[in-house]
Amino acid sequence: MTRYLISFDASAMDHIPDEDMAAVGKAAHEVVWEAANAGVLVFCGGLEEQPASVVATDGTVTDGPLPEAIGGLTIIDVPSREEALAWAAKIAVACRCAQEVREFMPDPETDAMLRQAASRH
Numbered sequence: 001m002t003r004y005l006i007s008f009d010a011s012a013m014d015h016i017p018d019e020d021m022a023a024v025g026k027a028a029h030e031v032v033w034e035a036a037n038a039g040v041l042v043f044c045g046g047l048e049e050q051p052a053s054v055v056a057t058d059g060t061v062t063d064g065p066l067p068e069a070i071g072g073l074t075i076i077d078v079p080s081r082e083e084a085l086a087w088a089a090k091i092a093v094a095c096r097c098a099q100e101v102r103e104f105m106p107d108p109e110t111d112a113m114l115r116q117a118a119s120r121h
Contacts, residue, residue, distance in 0.1 A: 010071035
């Protein structure tokens with residue numbers, strides 16, 4: 001299986017009237033439940049509109065820019081790019097905005113560490 005990031009820009013939902021946001025939220029949650037029930041959902045959520053904290057290599061913390069790049073994201077684990085695109089299409093309909101799809105680089109060592117850590121809990 002391969003992990004994919006499905007995301008949309010922070011301003012992508014600005015065209016949606018406030019009175020429609022509850023319906024959008026309901027539709028988005030229905031897709032999330034569908035993905036969870038299908039066993040492909042890894043994580044999903046939206047980013048708060050606040051400055052990012054930037055942590056330098058020496059540990060210094062500064063305020064960064066507002067998270068303008070990503071408004072919301074979903075990570076799924078599916079066997080193919082085609083399946084990732086199909087999930088992105090469902091999210092696009094629910095959220096009423098276009099979605100970007102990007103594949104995570106495979107990292108067998110990290111996957112092995114995660115499996116080992118999960119087996120201890």
